[in-house]
Amino acid sequence: EAQVTQNPRYLITVTGKKLTVTCSQNMNHEYMSWYRQDPGLGLRQIYYSMNVEVTDKGDVPEGYKVSRKEKRNFPLILESPSPNQTSLYFCASVFNYGSFEQFFGPGTRLTVL
């Protein structure tokens, strides 16, 4: 089954404790991205990757890192999480590169205390 998976789905952590949210897609998509969704603000892009070893900042990259060492995986790293990073996070990949019709993962709800 074609899908985008994220882990963990729910995470409660404390300020400053490094964490990684994994994202994996099995569709051989080149383009992947991370979004955060906050009430009233909609989806905001954090980082995106056009291909392996090619990443770039989105609208809200501060406090986040990403890597793209293989095509299928695009982890999101929070080196020192803070409470303002409490949010719902979505990974997405493009199943039609020319038109950017993105397919979203199930989401990760992160709470930073």
Added chain:
Amino acid sequence: QKEVEQNSGPLSVPEGAIASLNCTYSDRGSQSFFWYRQYSGKSPELIMSIYSNGDKEDGRFTAQLNKASQYVSLLIRDSQPSDSATYLCAANNNDMRFGAGTRLTVKP
């Protein structure tokens, strides 16, 4: 600043009516436009994409694009309670911009 604006709603329509959702965007370079449906606690799912001025129909859904007015809309005919969700508008010009979403409630 590239913005996509939507009325937050909630928009409430009776079952069987037409629901009209609107969206404006500020980046004139945007080339493709999308409507996603998001149920509470779930991920967005693509329901329509549109790239050219005019209307595009898919079942009960019609997307309308007017690039001169920088306006995108989504019409849902014969609205059903299962259409109750938040609808996200997105515009793409090498990076995807989303609106905050309009919450639609269809009352039986």
